Amino acid sequence: MYSISKVSTRLNSTLKKTALYDLHVSLGATMVPFAGYSMPVIYKGQTQVESHNWTRTKCGIFDVSHMLQSTIKGKDSINFLNKITPTDFSSLKNNHNSLTVLLNKDGGIVDDSIITKENDNNNFYVVTNAGCIEQDTKFLRAELSENFKDKDVKWELLENKSLFAMQGPNSHTVLSRYVENEILNNLYFGQRIKNVKCNNIDGLTLDIARSGYTGEDGFEISIDTDKYESFVKELLTNEECRMIGLAARDSLRLEAGMCLYGHELNETITPVEASLTWLVSKSRRTGELANFNGKDKILNQIVTKSHTKLRTGFKFIKKGPPAREHTPIFSDEAGTQQVGEVTSGSPSPSLNNINIGQAYLNKPYNKAGTKLFVGVGKKNKMFPIEVSKLPFIAASYYKN
Template sequence: MSTFKSLVFKRFNSNLKKTALHDLHVSLGGTMVPYAGYSMPVLYKGQTHIESHNWTRTNAGLFDVSHMLQSKLSGPHSIKFLQHVTPTDFNALPVGHGTLSVLLNPEGGVVDDTIVTKENQDNEFYIVTNAGCAKRDTEFLRGELQNNPALDCQWKIIEGRSLLALQGPKAKDVLEPLLEKTAKGKTLKELFFGQRDEFALKDGTLVQIARGGYTGEDGFEISVPDEKAVEFAEQLLANPVMKAIGLAARDSLRMEAGMCLYGHELDETITPVEAGLNWVISKSRRNLTNEKDRFNGYAKIMDQLNNKTYNRIRVAFKYLKKGPAARNGVKIFLPDAQTEVGLVTSGSASPSLNNINVGQGYVEKGHHKRGTELLVQVRNKFYPIELAKMPLVPTHYYKN
């Protein structure tokens, strides 16, 4: 069940939070497990993990991601603040567009990965961060605001809204009949990857829809009022090409797509350069002579970027023969089976690649090139792997 197994199978406790869809998950036969402080469905009755995964790749899957932290940043200095805590140029981001970025601590380590969308010309931004990092993100963002009192902006958590991820090649066919055009007459066909806009459901309920997702397929993330979440989910699930999909398949889908999972591929000791996320460091922000314009960890990150002073780099790999999957923490060795050169961060079978075992990890610089053959040590036995290009499975984003 992939690296997700190490995150969720802990002793259940009564203090877990519940999303607005919790009872619906239970009624659908969801196996509920603790995840990021919430009771979440890992799998549904009548589906295997592989079936759920393949269904999403070929049809459409509905994921409850309401545990993610939705928030808003506003005020005249919002961009200045974002450009202090991230390496991304938000001056260049058009209204209605979002981008992946990373929150950086003063040492250049990743506090969290995040999607940030510019909502309007007044520099209001919609931000989604990870549920498991919600407490740390809140402390970090509030702390950075307190440390920069000259910046006139406000950050607040959005309450009372669920977040649903609709993923797969038929996602648009499921969602489109449930929507009216936007106030400006835009249809779902005119919403491209990375864009976000407000649509109305047939009953007039306003929902915010972002095109994108965590699987590598076309899809949408939809922010809907809690009181409408169950009704909306049931309308989506009434379509025969749609199934509710649990977090186990979400993990294997994201791994094939080359996506990071915070706490595995990312943490506060890892820089975006080491994580292979150089593209989130905007080119316009790589030669900043004024220290006031620089983002957290600027000197370290730019030294790594320009002079390759990092010692490790994120890689993907495939097994070259059968064997048990390499999970988080498994050691990576040179072919001599003596010299340790890295650690696995995620691993599972890949349903899209005939169930061969795949994974991600960090290896020492110099051993990171695609095609390099190494070994993973699982249960005191060695299994040959080959480093592979990310994503492991081609993406199908809807771009103009």
């Protein structure tokens, strides 16, 4: 059901390991190369569908320590963020975060990122994708050296920190057994709090964000690496908790209409084309704050609708094999006019296993309800699809 693209399934000695590697192996995980790490795709005794449904109904625990954690600090940090992202972080409240995108000079997306404002000193906590570490590092260092060489701004990697996610409707209940419930009750989606003490575990503090990549309520938690494995083992003593691998993580994010870098996003796609125009803050579309990388192209697309394609969703109308990445999409069953291409596709466990996917479609074929055809396999066997709005399922975020 799950297709691991762009990676070999052969493990080798050059792959990095997270601090949970031994735990993954002890739980019977199938380990695969992913973003330079050996990561669990699925665990013994549970199928992808079971893992997916467990997260939707209980609490799934995801090792996401391959993600890059860093900080941006200094009095010029806002100006730096204004240059590399289209989002207005000057108006962000302390301990709040926002999804954003790092932009190259042509308005293409270098990476997507969650950035949290930590305090009034303009210190920011940044999480970026594991698979983009090299290009992110090169991009950020170039921006700093070329445009902020003599400015007060510093980008630093967080050392000795690991990251995991708790996702699903029971996440709050489980975490409240270790953290004061009042803290969690007042922590809403898009907020993050640091140095939260754990009850009955001496010396353990957690940095807890109410966020995730499944559409469910849940948390992403930064923890000292030397305490990571023991705490996750403790969490797994709760009957609501199971470790969940990459396979279910992908189908969960697909149902939630979320992008995966290298599939829906790359350095040639703008946020407008990616249906992420909302990341371009209205305060940054005119005046002095309209100074981000690629602003001319992006703002022109917003104002004149000059872009020719858009990211959208689709559903199969009848049964068939899932349409994977690069599957062509046609306006006619004969396949004479290609109007788009699939970026991600999978059966949807939450929607009775109908095939769903995301794609880039030429205008006006991107409109919801439009009937099109996917050409699956080497022979382009045609299956009818219907363009669908994203997300496929409603989010269950804990909001104020």
